[in-house]
Amino acid sequence: MIKKNSTGKVPPRLSSGKDRETSFQSIWSGTISFSLVAIPVQLVKAVEPGRVSFRMLHGTDFSPLLRRMYCPEEGKIVGQDEIIRGFETAPGRYIVITDEELESVSPQRSRTIEIVRFTDINEIDRVCYNHPYYLVPARGGEKAYSLLSEIMRRTGKAGIARFVLGEREYLVAIKSTGGVLNLITLHYSEEILSDGELAPEADAIDAGEKARIKKTIRKMTTDFAPGKYSDRRRGKIVTFLKKKLKEKAAVEAPEALEEEAVGPADLMAALQESMSRVKKIH
Amino acid sequence: MGGAIWKGYIRFNGTNTAVKLHPAVREEQVRFHLLHKRDHARLHQQMICAYDHKPVPAEAQVRGFEVEEGRYIIVEQSELEDAAQETGRTPENSRAIEVHEFVGVAQIDPIFLERAYFLEPADKGKEYNALAAAMKETDSAGICTWTMRKRTYSGALYPAGRTIRLYTLRYADEIIEAGSLGLDEMALSEKELSIGVELISRLTAPFKPEEFENEHHRKLRDLIEKKSRGEKIALLRPVRLKPTMPDRLLQTLEASLKKVA
Amino acid sequence: MSRRIVGIAGKRLVLSNLEKELYPAYGFTKAAMLEYYESMADYILPHLGNRALTLKRYPDGVEGDFFFEKRCPSYRPEWVKTADIPQGSGERMRVCLVNNAETLAWAANLASLELHVPLNRAVTPETSDSVVFDLDPGSPADIIDCGRVALILRELLADLGLSSYVKTSGKKGLHVYVALNSPDVSFDHTKKFSKAVAIVMQRNYPGLVTARMSKGYRNAKVFINWSQNDSSKTMICIYSLRAAEKPYVSFPLEWKELKRLTGRRDPEKFQVLPAEAVRRVAKYGDLFRDLLSIKQRLPHL
Secondary structure, eight states: OOOOOOOOOOOSSOOOOOOOOOOOOOOOEEEEEEEEEEEEEEEEEEOOOOOOOOOOEEEETTEEEEEEETTTTTTEEOOOGGHHHHHETTTEEEEEHHHHHHTTTTTTTTTTTEEEEEEEGGOOOOGGGGEEEEEOOOOTOOHHHHHHHHHHHHOOOEEEEEEEEETTTEEEEEEEEEEEEOOOEEOOGGGBOOOOTOOOOOOOOHHHHHHHHHHHHTTTOOOOGGOOOOOOOHHHHHHHHHHHHHHHHTOOOOOOOOOOOOOHHHHHHHHHHHHHHHHEEE | OOOOSSEEEEEEEEEEEEEEEHHHHHHHOOOEEEEEEOOOOOOOEEEEEEETTBOOOGEEEEEEEETTEEEEEEEOOOHHHHHHHOOTTOTTTEEEEEEEEEEEESOOOGGGEEEHHHHSSSOOOOHHHHHHHHHHHEEEEEEEEEEEEEEEEEEEEEEEEEEEEEEEOOOOOBBBGGGGGOOOOOOHHHHHHHHHHHHHTBBBBBGGGGGOOOHHHHHHHHHHHHHHOOOOOOOOOOOOOEEEEEEEEHHHHHHHHHHHH | OOEEEEEEEEEEEEOTTTEEEEEEOOOOOOOOHHHHHHHHHHHHHHTTTSSOEEEOOOTTTSSSSOEEEOOOOOOTTTTSEEEEEEESSSSSEEEEEEOHHHHHHHHHHHHEEEEEEEETTTTTBBOOOOEEEEEEEOOTTTTTHHHHHHHHHHHHHHHTTOOOOEOOOOSEEEEEEOOOOOOOHHHHHHHHHHHHHHHHHHHHOTEEEEEEOOOOTTTSSEEGGGGGOOOOOOEEEEEEEEEESSBBOOOEOHHHHHHHHHHHSSSGGGGGGGHHHHHHHHOOOTTTGGGTTTTOOTTTT
């Protein structure tokens, strides 16, 4: 069946980003191999987008809205088991492709990431990098995983492999950082545009200008500290939301206990008497 | 090369280099549509109310931020945009790609790289050339921030041949720490490690992206064509490899070495 | 996906998608879920009976979308009993009543992992059967802190001549119930009473308890959610599963057991999984049975 992405994403809390929970939901599980060595692994997320996400709600009663597929012919919402995948060959004409047919197109690859070669990490033009993930060893694979990670570190190499995830095949680079294997999907060469015409005329470069810039660069050189930069826009939105929350309670909440609301005086008195007796025992 | 998507200028310490941004990547995909099984009608996405399952038109939809389960703060798109506005932005500095520092190119782990842009000089290119050459010769990347279409970005400028490229960087708190995965280091023998290293060297080859065609893409198109001609599709079961057990790791490495020799 | 046609009390029901893993991380399938509800039918039905059911459906399992359903689906079998209950707008809405095993199986088959019911019966929507103290811990407070609060609450209620019952929510909190079972008790009464109790608890144990809903006040404290005592509110039905990584059950605890658990340091030990739930009810019966029948009166009201 066509799998939807889980909506189990944790929204940014209105508190510091540090206490955000990470869930290690496995995106894919299978085997990574190089030559005859096969390592059972799971693929997990390496990045969690920080963008503040909102939910669409029904304006009348604030119930959440759901995305569903609607059939215009029958005029109704259809369930997951009534949905199939089709490729449009001509306007209104479709070839239906089933999940099994899709998976059979690359049978070798749907459960295996086969490293076909190793290459110097620095040789990979960074424009090729697409999306990063972590590989985590499954039970029994910890030793082989550690080995691969360590030998890649020692040699400064990355593994190049292919694998099929969902409906797409990816070309990937696997590199080792701090004992953990990162898998980064790569763009295919036909997807990378050319910048051949963008460079200016091959004029002689002004040596003086270049020297001056180099001097400035050296003065401004430091170590890379990614923590220095924070998403200002996100910060402003969070501040705005916090302010709104203070001004107006979130919907669905009952009347808040704003004033020192007390119940009927005699009830309160009776309760306090009982409370005092209970406390004496403890 | 199509038109530029944005114009700005690289600024640091008195240097102003006017540039045009072009996306560096265009993704291709075989696109499928979702159809109704019964009548092959093309399905549309609809927002329905979770409570009564009736479709809700756009005018009746509001945007909410979930503070805790089932409780939301309602926000208008316009007040959100106002709040997110960059203050103190004048037309002059609104297009600045402000460089704050330089770092060695190798220091930035690819996990930080998000989206790539090619930069084209917006004028004759004198400063651009000098900057590109200076960055290349010092092997430096410029860490910068800029605002494009109401979004602020953090990024890195890299030298590439004679051109300069700009990559947006992920924020540090968007990266899940490798340490949080809780992986333990396993004890490995020097023998296993040295054979492993040798194996890698034998399997090392230059990486030429052009060698790798999107085969799956091609096979998918073949499949679609076959089906449209009414041919039968042989269904193959996905192959699962047997994992290498820890006590057989050394043997497997040795056998691999023999195989590639 | 596999299907099975069953007959329950002479009614035919098609159970579908039996192999689907509704709790993938734990490996609990739809078949297992249906089996659980079937085993628990005798114990859960008295608590569901004649109450407006709110379904919480997870058609793709706990990792997918969920939706609440209060209105009884129009595609229900004709043998599912319903009632028309008044809504805020003055209109009436048709709701499902789970009065028998076949309706329970039907609801479970819709992947309604969680079954929520209000404190009233459908025919008498203004009458509250009991008072509930919904104990909700604000991180880093946890279920152990809820246990402490529940034990103090029990003493306080006992001093007022009221007996009480406690169950786990199946998530991070506890629910304490006081049976009333009187036709002249309104939600107005129970809300006033529970609010007053919550305030007194907060005054006397300010570091442990809060009676205020606003998030800022709940940090590190147990929130006594007195506002649950309302005709429009629902609570997770006892013996219902919860939709989380593990299929914990909202399960009753004996007070002496709660005392013991609160003294240890392991919050996990409070939780009960389906197999254990089935074992325990077979051995000890329904600890909440008396909640449905004993009559008590609230003081001063």
